[in-house]
């Protein structure tokens with residue numbers, strides 16, 4: 001056996017040991033949330049901490065696309081709030097132990113195998129399986145912190161339709177972004193704001209949350225066909241952001257800190273995927289011009305405080 005294969009085998013064994021340890025830890029008692037999210041959620045974080053007793057609250061689906069992320073999943077799991085109602089785990093035909101690890105960490109999660117390839121198709125499959133009021137998109141590489149979920153949910157229950165994570169507003173940041181990706185993101189972001197009248201500060205960041213009804217305006221590629229569709233790749237985030245902006249839905253940016261991925265390397269290629277994003281923007285702009293309904297600027301973009309207000313009068317969804 002070569003040294004490289006030995007190291008990989010040692011890595012796998014170490015991951016399995018860690019997972020067995022995580023899965024054996026007793027779930028914290030007296031906390032709301034589905035059993036499937038509890039065993040691995042070690043930090044005891046809660047989305048609804050401090051909310052009044054007996055108040056109806058929206059339910060939350062967490063969609064996690066993952067491709068060969070076995071070693072990162074325990075880190076992600078440990079920081080997921082205990083009262084997430086549903087985890088949708090979307091495997092991208094991983095060749096490592098990703099599926100086994102996810103099953104051990106979240107025994108009650110909905111396990112989905114994506115129908116084609118690419119992060120966009122994975123998200124579309126995950127959204128199709130989600131059943132809760134709110135959908136949160138979370139990466140599986142340890143770069144997006146699940147402990148920030150309450151901030152996103154806070155923005156939604158405070159009135160936003162779409163809570164858009166941003167690394168480039170007060171409180172946000174990134175340990176992961178490269179210089180070329182930062183410049184590319186800035187240019188693409190400025191192009192979208194110029195064409196669609198939006199005021200995004202971080203177009204290409206994929207940590208977002210939204211009321212599930214927003215899926216209607218996203219019109220994501222159908223998941224049934226075996227043939228590759230536009231939107232199957234990393235351009236998905238731009239597609240979503242642009243369609244949300246064009247629809248006039250209320251967008252709130254929330255600050256987010258992007259950590260470096262823990263193990264492995266990014267699947268994104270800055271030049272290839274940057275060009276796909278640019279093509280997406282131009283295609284969407286032409287599509288919008290063809291339609292009779294004109295774009296309405298995102299006129300309610302605002303940064304909301306990270307406060308979760310679940311009183312019956314807060315947010316249109318809660319009031320209804």
Ligand SMILES: Nc1nc2c(ncn2[C@@H]2O[C@H](COP(=O)(O)OP(=O)(O)O)[C@@H](O)[C@H]2O)c(=O)[nH]1
Nearest residue numbers: 065066067091092118119122139140141266267
């Ligand atoms: N299911 C699935 N997940 C993917 C695919 N491509 C990327 N991901 C996941 O999407 C998340 C972000 O991908 P990553 O490669 O880190 O891209 P970056 O964060 O933009 O550098 C990670 O959780 C990946 O495992 C894919 O084709 N299928």
Ligand SMILES: [Mg+2]
Nearest residue numbers: 139141143261
């Ligand atoms: Mg990443």
